[in-house]
Amino acid sequence: MTSDALAISGLDCFYGEVQVLHGVSLRLRRGEVLCVLGRNGAGKTTLLKTIMGLVPARAGSVRLGEGELTALAPHQVPKAGVAYVPQGRRLFAEMSVAENIEIGLMARGKGVAVRDAVLDLFPVLRERLRQRSGTLSGGEQQMLAMARALCLEPDVLLLDEPTEGLMPSMIAKIRDAVAALRGRGVSTILVEQRVDAVLPVADRVLFIENGRSRETVDVEALRSDRGLVQRYVGVG
Structure with a gap:
């Protein structure tokens, strides 16, 4: 059995004829918090929507454990074990x-x-x-x-900008909740812009640039080399 909760390989997707994701790949380990960082427009939200089937993939694979998600309709993905909290909460x-x-x-x-x-x-x-x-x-x-x-009692939780517009005390509570979910065995992909908000809770960080997955690093490596954040996100 794979040790990955979610495995994405060679993911391409388009809005009309405009390609947004170019061969994106990632692995989310079981019980891990993986933060996805990148500039605005890098493709972070599109990645989450593609996992959920809301944006169809033209190429590539999204596997939840041993099951393939790309063949599922959007309403079937939550039933398979993936929950999504979109930006703006809805x-x-x-x-x-x-x-x-x-x-x-x-x-x-x-x-x-x-x-x-x-x-x-x-x-x-x-x-x-x-x-x-x-x-x-x-x-x-x-x-x-x-x-x-x-x-939904998901195996995988997708969070898109959960700290956006929140005061520091609320950011801390959201962060604590994510950490508690990790303790319950939930694997989380966390899309964020606030680097300091996610460093205390993330296990690894994936950088996306222009719709491409660039580097995945352990959070400790990121703490010692903030130049990666400057390169891919544009802040120190």
């Missing part, structure tokens, strides 16, 4: 916290035990179950978006 703003969570539970027929386990990870949401999700703070909305995704 909650049902007029619905309550409890109703948003219930949608996640219904997607894979999960029950009260799963809901309780998810709320244990985000205890503040227990206090907000009747509150309309659109009235939550930005950090609380991010927690709810993650909670809804985790109701």
